[in-house]
Amino acid sequence: MATTPRVRMDRDSRRELLLDHGVRLLATHAVEELSIEMLADEAGVSRGLLYHYFSNKKDFHQAVVRRAADDLIAQTAPQSAGEPTELLARSLEAYVDYVRANHQGYLSLVRGSAGGNEVLREIYEEARMSMTSRIFELSTKEELASLGITDSPGVRLMAHGWTALVEDVVLEWVRDPRGIEKPRLIDSLTASLLGVTQGVR
Amino acid sequence: MATTPRVRMDRDSRRELLLDHGVRLLATHAVEELSIEMLADEAGVSRGLLYHYFSNKKDFHQAVVRRAADDLIAQTAPQSAGEPTELLARSLEAYVDYVRANHQGYLSLVRGSAGGNEVLREIYEEARMSMTSRIFELSTKEELASLGITDSPGVRLMAHGWTALVEDVVLEWVRDPRGIEKPRLIDSLTASLLGVTQGVR
Numbered sequence: 001m002a003t004t005p006r007v008r009m010d011r012d013s014r015r016e017l018l019l020d021h022g023v024r025l026l027a028t029h030a031v032e033e034l035s036i037e038m039l040a041d042e043a044g045v046s047r048g049l050l051y052h053y054f055s056n057k058k059d060f061h062q063a064v065v066r067r068a069a070d071d072l073i074a075q076t077a078p079q080s081a082g083e084p085t086e087l088l089a090r091s092l093e094a095y096v097d098y099v100r101a102n103h104q105g106y107l108s109l110v111r112g113s114a115g116g117n118e119v120l121r122e123i124y125e126e127a128r129m130s131m132t133s134r135i136f137e138l139s140t141k142e143e144l145a146s147l148g149i150t151d152s153p154g155v156r157l158m159a160h161g162w163t164a165l166v167e168d169v170v171l172e173w174v175r176d177p178r179g180i181e182k183p184r185l186i187d188s189l190t191a192s193l194l195g196v197t198q199g200v201r
Numbered sequence: 202m203a204t205t206p207r208v209r210m211d212r213d214s215r216r217e218l219l220l221d222h223g224v225r226l227l228a229t230h231a232v233e234e235l236s237i238e239m240l241a242d243e244a245g246v247s248r249g250l251l252y253h254y255f256s257n258k259k260d261f262h263q264a265v266v267r268r269a270a271d272d273l274i275a276q277t278a279p280q281s282a283g284e285p286t287e288l289l290a291r292s293l294e295a296y297v298d299y300v301r302a303n304h305q306g307y308l309s310l311v312r313g314s315a316g317g318n319e320v321l322r323e324i325y326e327e328a329r330m331s332m333t334s335r336i337f338e339l340s341t342k343e344e345l346a347s348l349g350i351t352d353s354p355g356v357r358l359m360a361h362g363w364t365a366l367v368e369d370v371v372l373e374w375v376r377d378p379r380g381i382e383k384p385r386l387i388d389s390l391t392a393s394l395l396g397v398t399q400g401v402r
Contacts (some may be wrong), residue, residue, distance in 0.1 A: 153379040158389055161370035165397065168365035169358055178354040188359055188401045194394020196366065200389045 015053045015063075018043055022064035023071060026105025031120070033108075065120050068105060071128035072098050076131055083125055084139040084147060089190045091131050092166070096182060099170050108173060128167065134157045135193070148198040151161045165192060213369025216254045216264075219244055220310070222354035223265035231261055232321070246277075250353060266321050268304060273299050277332055285340040285348060290391045293367070300371050308372060315381050320383060329368065333360045349399040359397045366393065 002167055007019070021043040024033055036057060040047045054060035065176050076094040078087040099106050136144070136151060136159075149155060173185055210218070222244040226235055237258060239247045255261035275294040277287040300307050309327050337345070337352060337360075350356060367390055374386055 021376060032269035154381050154385065154389060157373060157379065157381065158366075158393065160373055161366035161393075164369035165359075165362035165366040172358060173362055178279055178358065180355050180358065185357065188355060188397075191400060192359065192362075192397040195399065196389075196393040198396065199392060201385060 011053075018045075018050070018053055019063060019067040020089065022060070023068050023105070024101070025109070026064060026068055027102050027174055028104050030067060030104060030108030034061060034064060035044045036060060062119055062123075065109060065123050066107065068102065069123045072127045073130045078134070078138065084135060084143050085190055085194075087138060088135060088193060089130075089186055091134065093182070093187050093188050095131060095166070096170055096173075100174050110167060111173065128163050129160070131166070132163050132193075136157070147192070147194055150201075152201065156195045158200050159193070162193050163197050165196075208342050212254075219251070219254055220264060220268040223261070224303070224306070227269055227309070228267060228303045229305050230314075231305060231309030232266060235262060235265060237261060262272070263320055263324075266324050267311060269303065269310065270324045273328045274331045279335070279339065285336060285344050286395075288339060288385055288390055289332075289336060291392060292335065293390050294383070294385050296332065296367070297371055297374075297386065301375050304375055311368060311372065329364050330361070331363050333394075348395055350395070350397050351401075354401065355401045356398050359401050360394070363397050366397075376394070 018039065022034065023036060025042055030037070034057075036047055036050050036054065039060070040050055050060075051093060054063060060125055072095070076091045076100050077092055082090075083086075083098075109120070136156075141151070169185075169189060173180065223240055225233065226239060226243055230239070235246055235258075237251050237255065240261070241251055241364065244251075255264060257323075273296070276299050277292045279291055283291075310321070324332075337357075342352070345352060370386075370390060374381060
């Protein structure tokens with residue numbers, strides 16, 4: 001039998017592992033439901049140890065949401081170069097997969113971010129905007145122009161609204177796919193960014 | 202000097218008047234901030250009298266939100282017949298005016314509806330959907346077809362998302378108009394419904 005060498009993990013790696021567990025809990029629980037006790041059960045460690053990594057529940061919630069947002073931003077990052085609409089479609093597909101895999105947690109993030117906690121709201125808004133802002137950052141003026149989009153405050157405002165549309169549509173679709181296949185959903189969402197920004201002065 | 206005859210108001214009319222005051226408070230306060238005391242001050246009546254009309258704070262909040270939603274639905278109702286896009290533009294204009302006049306309250310409705318209260322959420326969702334569903338109810342199949350829209354589950358899903366877009370864009374615009382004039386905003390929003398629903402299978 002092969003033995004795995006016992007590696008003493010450093011504090012940061014251990015904290016990251018604990019956050020993995022926390023994010024996993026988010027798939028089926030709302031942020032505000034997460035407790036240190038729950039994480040201790042999930043990770044198979046003592047509560048006392050957890051207080052070594054998270055000073056309190058608020059700190060723990062914030063760290064889990066920050067990590068969930070970072071995962072979302074990383075997962076929806078375009079994997080390689082390509083046409084703007086192709087990049088967009090791939091980002092959207094990753095986003096749909098993410099929302100599907102983390103439904104409860106994502107829903108609670110959307111709803112909770114609307115609630116009192118300003119820090120959670122900011123983290124969430126950052127993750128939410130990452131897809132739209134990438135379109136503008138990764139595309140040249142010429143590429144945008146070829147899609148009929150001119151970067152302007154009006155276009156940015158509509159693109160901001162488009163992220164709200166995507167979120168609403170994907171959450172609704174995950175809740176009830178109503179016979180719509182994923183590729184068709186992605187097509188509609190991709191086309192809709194052009195639909196809301198094209199021709200805006 | 203003309204004298205106004207003293208009319209003894211019936212219970213319902215008096216309650217409606219009190220709700221007028223409640224909705225007025227919503228322009229500058231979040232739903233959860235509203236108290237019976239505040240309404241007593243605003244309406245110039247005693248707290249005791251108010252408990253005659255609203256059994257508790259929750260009942261009062263619910264009645265104010267119901268009234269605010271009814272006002273929104275009534276104000277955004279198309280005033281007369283017309284082309285679908287014309288009706289839509291007029292509804293959107295009324296919506297923008299409503300959000301501008303009731304900014305704090307509407308914002309709290311959006312955020313609060315995301316929170317715990319299911320009744321408030323339902324009332325809000327109903328008001329929110331009224332604009333989109335009207336497009337489908339008031340337009341004939343032929344009118345929709347002439348706009349390139351075929352009524353289908355996919356189109357309804359995208360139209361649902363469009364209401365989230367409108368809400369996000371209008372709230373952002375009221376917060377910071379960034380040099381965009383209202384007519385231009387209305388044009389962009391009107392065009393965007395077509396942009397997200399046209400060509401969806």
